[in-house]
Amino acid sequence: MKEKILNFSVDTDVNSIECDLYCARIILAAASDGKLIVEYPDCKNVNAGCGDGTLIVNQQKRRLFAHKKQTIKIYVPEHTVPALKISGRHLAVEITDGIYGELAITADDGDVSLSGGSFGEAEITGGDVSVYLSGVTVKGGLIIKIDRGNVLSENTFATRCECRAARGNIGQVRLNCKDGSFDTQKGNITASLSGSANDFNTDLYTKEGTVNRESQKPDGAEGSFHAYTKKGNIVLDFEEDEQKENA
DSSP, rough: OOOOEEEEEOOOSSEEEEEEEEEEEEEEEEESSOOOOEEEESOOTEEEEEEEEEEEEOOOSSSSTSSSSSEEEEEEETTOEEEEEEEEEEEEEEEEEEEEEEEEEEEEEEEEEESSOEEEEEEEEEEEEEEEEEEEEEEEEEEEEEEOOEEEEEEEEEEEEEEEEEOOOEEEEEEEEEEEEEEEEESSSEEEEOOOOEEEEEEEEEEEOOSSSBBBOTTTTOOOEEEEEEESEEEEHHHHHHHHHHO
């Protein structure tokens, strides 16, 4: 039997969206028709409401043995630029496109995927969480702090980036960031940065592993890149230098 879906439409201005979830797949995407709409299952444990400029979506724990994630979709008009606060357990968070203010995601476990969106600030924290970013723009700081899980970003821009994982690999592909700090207790760190090696002061250190280049402080360098792993390898490359070598 197909699950019945409810639509909750918001006609007033919204400056923040708050979601408190348990075992959910939450999807936020740009609204094609300019209307803020929440699509959610017609179940007693899921509710949506709005007041004082805040859209609230609440999902409570279901009966025992109901382990399938419930899907909740929020379509956000580009003119609203709301702050996003998402928290819970057993989450799959997907944010595609759209323009947002501050983003704060706290997950005990699950997956976080950001694709093509623009954020004022972004912070992702959690326990056993995998994080993937693609084509994301963060005007301020991008902060990721997790206990376990892998972090991968591709074609991402952030003014400042801080990523810490107790256990897990960290990968940064074509990262455009002038101030980056990456730490893991057990895992590899691999990064390719926009620019040249002469643009960055680098601090690379591993206790048990290998590093593909020495730390350096070039004259006139305005960027900084820090990488530390207690047990793992560090590989750092620069796009501009690679293009010159391949020319």
